[in-house]
Amino acid sequence: MSKSPKQPSRKRPKGTEAAAARTASAIAPPDSEESTVSSPRRRFLGRLWLGLGGLAVVEFLWIAIDFLRPRTPLTASQTDIIVAGPVDAFEPSSVTAFQQGKFYLSRLADGGFLALSRECTHLGCTVPWIEEEGRFVCPCHSSSYDHTGEVLQAPAPRPLDLYPVRIENGIVKVDVGSPLRRKSFDRRQVTRL
Numbered sequence: 001m002s003k004s005p006k007q008p009s010r011k012r013p014k015g016t017e018a019a020a021a022r023t024a025s026a027i028a029p030p031d032s033e034e035s036t037v038s039s040p041r042r043r044f045l046g047r048l049w050l051g052l053g054g055l056a057v058v059e060f061l062w063i064a065i066d067f068l069r070p071r072t073p074l075t076a077s078q079t080d081i082i083v084a085g086p087v088d089a090f091e092p093s094s095v096t097a098f099q100q101g102k103f104y105l106s107r108l109a110d111g112g113f114l115a116l117s118r119e120c121t122h123l124g125c126t127v128p129w130i131e132e133e134g135r136f137v138c139p140c141h142s143s144s145y146d147h148t149g150e151v152l153q154a155p156a157p158r159p160l161d162l163y164p165v166r167i168e169n170g171i172v173k174v175d176v177g178s179p180l181r182r183k184s185f186d187r188r189q190v191t192r193l
């Protein structure tokens, strides 16, 4: 077997290597100096961005969890019950207006309570209580009702609607969430102590 002829090694001239080294050293110092100076700054910025990113993720998760969290639904009894006040605050044979619940609390001569809707059963006008006349008189078409809500004068087709009343620990409470229609007044509609 014949050996391949040796390739002649390419040697740089000494002068060229020295020049290259000088060039490299002339370029290197500024770069390494800059990287030495900027390295802590880069680390700081990196940590800052990392922290801000973490905060954003936590905030997003918080909002998402809060949004998905099941809420305790308000029951009708929580939203519709109006506390009228203590029983003794209402004189027998009196009618008290409650703007908030849009009803009248009528206390009968025997001490019983009725909560009457303020809406006329004819076309829905608000019916004022006329103390001097002892009756409700509708300003729209002159229907009138007595203190139990019973019709005294047409065109109202039926008595004023009722709201359920209950007395708890001497406090009168009215459920304005469920008005009751009725054909006539009945003693069983009265709430007593």
Ligand code: FES
Pocket (backbone or CB within 6 Å): 120, 121, 122, 123, 124, 125, 138, 139, 140, 141, 142, 143, 154, 155, 156
């Ligand atoms: S709306 Fe009351 S009488 Fe017509």
